[in-house]
Amino acid sequence: MANSVIGSSIVIDGEISGDEGLIVQGTIKGRVQVSGGVFVENSGQLEADVEAESVEVGGSLVGNVVASSRVEIKAEGKIVGDVKSPRILIADGALFKGNIDMDVGR
Amino acid sequence: MAQAPTVIAANTVVSGGLQGAEDVEVLGRIQGSVQLDGHLTMGKDARIDADVVATSVEVEGVLVGNITAKGIIHLFSSAKVIGDLTAAQVVIDDGAAYRGMITMEGVEGDKASSGSGTRRSAPAPRRTTRPTSRTSKRPAQAEPEPDPKPAKAESEPALPAAAGKKKKVSAKKRK
Numbered sequence: 001m002a003n004s005v006i007g008s009s010i011v012i013d014g015e016i017s018g019d020e021g022l023i024v025q026g027t028i029k030g031r032v033q034v035s036g037g038v039f040v041e042n043s044g045q046l047e048a049d050v051e052a053e054s055v056e057v058g059g060s061l062v063g064n065v066v067a068s069s070r071v072e073i074k075a076e077g078k079i080v081g082d083v084k085s086p087r088i089l090i091a092d093g094a095l096f097k098g099n100i101d102m103d104v105g106r
Numbered sequence: 107m108a109q110a111p112t113v114i115a116a117n118t119v120v121s122g123g124l125q126g127a128e129d130v131e132v133l134g135r136i137q138g139s140v141q142l143d144g145h146l147t148m149g150k151d152a153r154i155d156a157d158v159v160a161t162s163v164e165v166e167g168v169l170v171g172n173i174t175a176k177g178i179i180h181l182f183s184s185a186k187v188i189g190d191l192t193a194a195q196v197v198i199d200d201g202a203a204y205r206g207m208i209t210m211e212g213v214e215g216d217k218a219s220s221g222s223g224t225r226r227s228a229p230a231p232r233r234t235t236r237p238t239s240r241t242s243k244r245p246a247q248a249e250p251e252p253d254p255k256p257a258k259a260e261s262e263p264a265l266p267a268a269a270g271k272k273k274k275v276s277a278k279k280r281k
Binding site: 002003004005006007008009010011012013014015016017018019020022026030034 | 111112113114115116117118119120121122123124125126127128130133134138
C-alpha cells in the first residue's frame with residue numbers, strides 16, 4: 001500500500017485521516033489520524049495531535065501522540081506533548097517535553 | 107534524502123486547506139481548499155471538494171469546486187467536475203462529465219464572465235432548458251461544450267453535491 005507523502009513545501013491546515021501511512025516532509029497544523037505509520041522527516045513540522053499505529057519523528061512534532069504500537073524520536077527529532085504508546089524509543093540527542101504513558105490497556 | 111513527490115494516497119482524507127509550491131497527486135480525498143504553485147493531478151478514484159488554484163490541473167476523478175489555473179485544465183474521460191473553470195486553456199476529453207462555466211483567458215465575451223453575483227440579480231429568467239428542478243443530473247444541458255456522453259455520467263449516481271454547489275442556477279430554483 002502506498003503511503004501519502006506531504007512534500008516539504010506543502011502546508012496543510014486541517015485534518016488528515018486515512019488507512020494509509022503518512023510521510024511528512026512539510027507542515028501540518030491540525031490533526032492526524034491514520035491507521036498506518038506516521039514518519040516525520042527532518043523537514044517535517046507538525047503542530048497537531050497525532051493518532052497512528054506508529055510514529056517516528058525526525059523533525060518537529062508539537063502535539064499529543066497516541067500510538068498503538070510504538071513511538072520513536074530520532075536524534076534530530078523533537079516532540080513537545082504527551083505520548084501514549086506501549087513502546088517508546090528516544091534516541092540520544094532527541095528533544096522531548098511532556099508526559100509518557102505506556103499503559104495502553106483499555 | 108530525495109524529495110518525494112507529494113501524494114495523497116487512496117483512502118486518505120485531507121480536510122482543510124492545502125497549499126504549497128510543488129506538484130501534488132491526489133488519489134484520495136481533499137475537502138476544503140487547494141492552493142498550489144504547481145501541477146495538480148487527480149486519480150480516477152480521487153475526489154476533491156474544494157476550490158482549486160494551481161498552475162495546471164489534470165482531473166481523472168470527481169471534483170466539486172471551482173478550478174483556477176494559470177496554464178491548462180484537462181478533464182480526462184473519467185472525470186466528473188462541477189464548478190467553474192478558469193484557465194488559459196481548457197481541454198475536455200470525450201466521456202468527461204462537466205457542469206459549470208468555462209472562462210478561457212483572452213477570450214472576449216459579452217456576458218459578465220466572472221462572478222455569479224451579476225446573474226443572480228438579473229430579473230430576466232435565465233431558466234432556459236431546465237425541465238426538472240434542482241438536481242439536473244445530465245451535464246449535457248449546461249454547456250455547449252464537447253458534449254459529454256450522458257451514458258457514462260449516469261453510470262455513477264451523478265454529481266451528488268450538485269444541488270448545493272451551483273450558485274448561478276440553483277438561486278433561481280429556490281424562488
